[in-house]
Amino acid sequence: MPNPSLLILPGDGIGPEVMAEVRKIIDWFGANRGLKFDVSEDLVGGAAYDVHGVPLADETMAKAQEVDAVLLGAVGGPKYDDLDFSLKPERGLLRLRKEMDLFSNLRPAQCFDALADFSSLKKDVVAGLDIMIVRELTSGVYFGEPRGIFEEGNERVGINTQRYTESEIERAARSAFELAMRRNKKLCSMEKANVMESGVLWREVVTRVGKDYPEVELSHMYADNGAMQLVRAPKQFDVIVTDNLFGDILSDCAAMLTGSLGMLPSASLGAPMANGRPKALYEPVHGSAPDIAGQGKANPIACILSFAMALRYSFDQGAEADRLEAAVEKVLADGVRTADLLGEEGVTPVSTTQMGDAVVAAL
Amino acid sequence: MPNPSLLILPGDGIGPEVMAEVRKIIDWFGANRGLKFDVSEDLVGGAAYDVHGVPLADETMAKAQEVDAVLLGAVGGPKYDDLDFSLKPERGLLRLRKEMDLFSNLRPAQCFDALADFSSLKKDVVAGLDIMIVRELTSGVYFGEPRGIFEEGNERVGINTQRYTESEIERAARSAFELAMRRNKKLCSMEKANVMESGVLWREVVTRVGKDYPEVELSHMYADNGAMQLVRAPKQFDVIVTDNLFGDILSDCAAMLTGSLGMLPSASLGAPMANGRPKALYEPVHGSAPDIAGQGKANPIACILSFAMALRYSFDQGAEADRLEAAVEKVLADGVRTADLLGEEGVTPVSTTQMGDAVVAAL
Numbered sequence: 001m002p003n004p005s006l007l008i009l010p011g012d013g014i015g016p017e018v019m020a021e022v023r024k025i026i027d028w029f030g031a032n033r034g035l036k037f038d039v040s041e042d043l044v045g046g047a048a049y050d051v052h053g054v055p056l057a058d059e060t061m062a063k064a065q066e067v068d069a070v071l072l073g074a075v076g077g078p079k080y081d082d083l084d085f086s087l088k089p090e091r092g093l094l095r096l097r098k099e100m101d102l103f104s105n106l107r108p109a110q111c112f113d114a115l116a117d118f119s120s121l122k123k124d125v126v127a128g129l130d131i132m133i134v135r136e137l138t139s140g141v142y143f144g145e146p147r148g149i150f151e152e153g154n155e156r157v158g159i160n161t162q163r164y165t166e167s168e169i170e171r172a173a174r175s176a177f178e179l180a181m182r183r184n185k186k187l188c189s190m191e192k193a194n195v196m197e198s199g200v201l202w203r204e205v206v207t208r209v210g211k212d213y214p215e216v217e218l219s220h221m222y223a224d225n226g227a228m229q230l231v232r233a234p235k236q237f238d239v240i241v242t243d244n245l246f247g248d249i250l251s252d253c254a255a256m257l258t259g260s261l262g263m264l265p266s267a268s269l270g271a272p273m274a275n276g277r278p279k280a281l282y283e284p285v286h287g288s289a290p291d292i293a294g295q296g297k298a299n300p301i302a303c304i305l306s307f308a309m310a311l312r313y314s315f316d317q318g319a320e321a322d323r324l325e326a327a328v329e330k331v332l333a334d335g336v337r338t339a340d341l342l343g344e345e346g347v348t349p350v351s352t353t354q355m356g357d358a359v360v361a362a363l
Numbered sequence: 364m365p366n367p368s369l370l371i372l373p374g375d376g377i378g379p380e381v382m383a384e385v386r387k388i389i390d391w392f393g394a395n396r397g398l399k400f401d402v403s404e405d406l407v408g409g410a411a412y413d414v415h416g417v418p419l420a421d422e423t424m425a426k427a428q429e430v431d432a433v434l435l436g437a438v439g440g441p442k443y444d445d446l447d448f449s450l451k452p453e454r455g456l457l458r459l460r461k462e463m464d465l466f467s468n469l470r471p472a473q474c475f476d477a478l479a480d481f482s483s484l485k486k487d488v489v490a491g492l493d494i495m496i497v498r499e500l501t502s503g504v505y506f507g508e509p510r511g512i513f514e515e516g517n518e519r520v521g522i523n524t525q526r527y528t529e530s531e532i533e534r535a536a537r538s539a540f541e542l543a544m545r546r547n548k549k550l551c552s553m554e555k556a557n558v559m560e561s562g563v564l565w566r567e568v569v570t571r572v573g574k575d576y577p578e579v580e581l582s583h584m585y586a587d588n589g590a591m592q593l594v595r596a597p598k599q600f601d602v603i604v605t606d607n608l609f610g611d612i613l614s615d616c617a618a619m620l621t622g623s624l625g626m627l628p629s630a631s632l633g634a635p636m637a638n639g640r641p642k643a644l645y646e647p648v649h650g651s652a653p654d655i656a657g658q659g660k661a662n663p664i665a666c667i668l669s670f671a672m673a674l675r676y677s678f679d680q681g682a683e684a685d686r687l688e689a690a691v692e693k694v695l696a697d698g699v700r701t702a703d704l705l706g707e708e709g710v711t712p713v714s715t716t717q718m719g720d721a722v723v724a725a726l
């Protein structure tokens with residue numbers, strides 16, 4: 001059997017720095033656990049634009065379709081702010097999501113014990129927090145047509161279309177129910193069914209899919225209330241399922257609750273390929289952080305934990321994923337901290353590289 | 364000169380209870396400060412549906428167009444969950460906003476000193492918080508066409524349309540800049556210009572309007588980052604301007620930060636009428652809370668402070684608004700608490716009526 005293949009797309013800003021640490025981890029698993037990967041690397045986002053004039057070259061897109069999993073760093077930066085909409089770094093990421101049909105975006109919001117003090121929320125509100133947001137990732141207002149800026153009378157109008165078919169809702173819902181079955185069997189679906197017809201259909205389809213999962217306790221919440229409840233008492237949730245745009249905002253809100261943004265990974269999964277593995281892309285929740293790029297200040301853990309998710313969801317290596325996650329927890333328990341994990345206490349932070357090395361050492 | 368006119372729409376759930384307390388306050392200003400209002404009352408939401416079969420009767424809509432200001436309690440409840448979309452209680456509220464053309468929704472998120480401990484956030488993160496969210500209220504995905512649930516091939520598709528014209532963005536932006544001028548001269552505009560063309564136009568127009576307000580420091584933020592920053596460090600903001608849907612979610616998130624949801628009022632303002640007063644509707648940020656309706660547990664302060672906003676924004680009675688707000692602060696400082704403002708300490712809460720009476724006494 002050939003080795004499983006990984007395409008690494010470091011992207012922009014701190015992307016390349018954090019990805020360099022992930023490569024150390026990948027190498028460690030190859031050398032010590034017999035998990036060898038065929039790793040290739042390519043460009044996405046602004047980095048691709050600089051070379052190819054587009055945020056994702058067709059050849060890169062083709063490669064992404066062929067590999068077993070894609071690991072992505074981050075895209076975007078002020079340098080590209082004035083680019084035409086269609087050339088922005090983000091379009092590269094969105095093209096990957098859309099063409100690989102990665103409809104199910106898993107975003108854990110987990111509060112690490114060693115870091116609970118670092119949240120802006122009270123410790124008892126977030127300590128032990130462990131929720132999973134399933135965000136639909138290939139439809140909704142991100143991709144709906146018509147879209148654009150049009151002339152209308154004497155002025156222009158900006159238009160985007162929120163659009164969900166029953167089958168799009170169904171497959172996202174199903175992946176959320178499956179996850180809930182492997183967790184605490186509680187699923188909360190969020191939309192604005194009181195205001196949007198797309199939300200009415202969303203609620204109806206999720207309810208119908210729920211009939212196939214009688215063990216899962218299903219609830220529905222308006223997305224505005226969802227934002228409130230996440231802030232008020234996030235531990236009431238186990239799995240949350242929501243659409244692309246609400247998911248973007250609510251998962252960032254949830255991520256920030258943990259105080260550990262630099263720690264949070266994500267997986268974007270599609271349908272199974274011929275070899276049974278799902279189409280998959282893994283990326284940290286944090287952005288490209290251009291303000292600290294190139295300074296060795298970035299925290300590589302979110303990206304490292306994204307690789308752990310790859311081990312679990314793409315390569316059926318749950319035990320190895322646990323091993324990697326345990327190594328990260330040990331490093332944190334030992335007090336190793338990048339700059340983002342420190343308050344004002346005057347402790348000296350470790351660099352990106354030192355953090356990567358510490359995780360390797362803990363392995 | 365005739366007395367200014369007020370239309371009171373208590374609505375559903377705790378709406379009637381909290382509004383009864385506001386009427387005491389209105390009476391107090393009439394008897395003691397020479398501020399007499401012609402008050403009429405009517406139905407909205409589920410209460411209107413029960414009587415008229417629609418969530419807002421045409422005659423009520425006509426009255427709302429004529430009065431100087433509308434005070435609304437809250438709409439909605441589980442009893443109406445299965446109603447057709449067009450008959451849901453929320454449609455009554457949305458019809459008022461749309462037909463009165465109330466494009467500028469002012470939502471203060473303020474943390475009351477006496478209540479800072481009650482937030483789920485750390486005290487130093489929220490103490491003294493005082494931000495104002497200006498939410499566009501008459502356009503965007505709430506009202507854009509096409510909308511609905513349609514047949515497509517073998518399945519249905521739910522569609523809503525996000526739609527903003529330049530002039531719609533401009534008038535909302537202008538009202539936010541005006542507010543910023545009267546506050547700390549900082550305005551942050553939030554959208555998803557990296558993903559949505561309507562956000563690109565939004566950012567462009569807000570920037571252009573900003574040229575007329577050179578003293579205001581304008582910044583732009585993606586709405587997902589906005590949600591994060593609100594949780595991380597809300598005091599970085601002064602005024603925030605955003606669209607209808609983002610505003611719905613972000614303002615609820617901001618409201619919950621304060622820990623004082625039962626305390627937060629809102630104003631929805633339109634263009635000036637013939638008498639110079641803006642079209643206006645005032646309502647608490649909280650919902651109809653059907654779980655505690657009819658039990659005398661509701662906190663009437665959000666609704667009382669909505670009347671304070673009416674004094675300030677509709678009737679040019681800033682000093683009287685200050686007086687009412689000071690009375691509320693005094694009551695809180697004295698330790699008077701409805702059930703929602705108490706932790707588990709075992710203190711006995713006051714009832715809705717007692718809280719209203721306490722505010723009247725403090726006046």
Ligand SMILES: CC(C)[C@H](C(=O)O)[C@@H](O)C(=O)O
Pocket residue numbers: 090093094248557558587
């Ligand atoms: C970079 C951007 C296009 C993206 C999104 O809006 O989906 C990001 O915010 C995310 O959540 O992954």
Ligand SMILES: CC(C)[C@H](C(=O)O)[C@@H](O)C(=O)O
Pocket residue numbers: 194195224453456457611
């Ligand atoms: C009740 C509902 C229609 C409304 C909205 O979505 O605007 C509410 O959530 C609000 O924020 O005023």
